[in-house]
Amino acid sequence: MTITKEIVVGALALQGAFKEHLDYFQKVIELHPQQYNHYSFKFVEVRTESELNNCHALVIPGGESTAISLIAERTHMLQPLLDFIKDESKSVWGTCAGLIFLAKQLKNGKVNQKLLGGLNVQVVRNAFGRQVNSFESKLDFSSFIKDCNDFPAVFIRAPVIDKLLTGDVNEKDEEEDPNIIKSLNNYNNKASLEVLYTLDNFDNNNNHLIVAVRQGNKLGTSFHPELATEDYRFHKWFIDEFVLSK
Template identity: 65%
Template sequence: MTTTKPVVVGVLALQGAFREHIAYFNHILASNPSEYSEYDFKIIEVRTKEQLDTCDSLVIPGGESSSISYIAERTNFLQSLYDFVSDESKSVWGTCAGLIFLSKHLINGIEQQKTLGALNIEVSRNAFGRQIDSFEQNLDFSSFIPGCTDFPTVFIRAPVVTKILTAKDELKEGVLKSPNSYENKAPVEVLYSLKNYDGKDNELIVAVQQGHVLGTSFHPELADDYRFHKWFLDEFVIKRLS
């Protein structure tokens, strides 16, 4: 009799597009039953420490980063989140507001807003402007997702990574720093930079990885394309369980 290995992927459900992430993961698992037959996957909403404690992986969705922070603090959930993202046996992915929430330094943060400090990056909120400035663009992610040359990325009031932090970087005036004392020792890898956005000669970092933590400025859960979620399952969740 064969046994399957239990795997729990949690999606933080305090605010934002958590249902979309859950639907995407469930679609992948239903569409590829033989590929994942040795695992017993559960995709769950996470609002409490007890739910988080069951998880092997956590996804922090897009939404409003300050609201996610305030709700987590008001419900005495922040410390549990600090502990989870600091556990390098787990995997974590933040999209848009989730990327902001995972950062160590935050530009344009709201008063008393907290971040989890799992990524050694400085992030700027709403870097592309207001809701009206949201856009979609096909991008080539084949350098890290094989064959993915045309992924439809959705940017909605999206943040950008403005700096990869080093030990020498000092906190600038007006920039918020995460209260979490965790230091992620893995190198920060820039997975994708948006070049010549809006006709301007610049590069905006919109996807990074640092060890067990992934961050994206855009919303793969709104793309009607499941390749990014499958890559996360395969490369972050399953490989960490091997």
């Protein structure tokens, strides 16, 4: 007798590129039917607390980080999201604006912008400049995704991670910079913080820009894997490494 387990993966559908993520996840299952034949996957748009609570994993998509924060508050989704982040059995992936929303600290944020505090990192908004400075680069992710040495990562007004934090909720900035927004979530992610990828010597400026991190079952990427034309490897890795491993 074959036992089928239902797995629900949601994409926060308040604003941004949520539909693209769901389409990519669905394509992964269609392309690898034998690998996932013991599971029944549902990929759903999440706008309400009940929809969120049904999820085993959640993607927070790219878009506009201030808008996502504001809409979450207005629709009474902020507290359910804060609670979801605290649940160690749930996996969460933030891409671009989603990375900002998932971070513990933010530079260049807007007044009253809220953060979920699931990743012990400080993020800088629009680190590469305006929309016209958006770009695509083929990156080598083979150190954590097998044979993935040419992934077309799309950066659109992308943030970067400029500081790794200890995770101490009482941690103080040396300068107590008033321009740094801190998450009010009392959640403390105690998992090891792993830098997955840096853009080295970007624009020949000898920069080491952190654009992908993992901390336990939380993942953050500066770029948009859901816009990599017909390349579903990053989404497959998330399913295999984060969703099914839990």
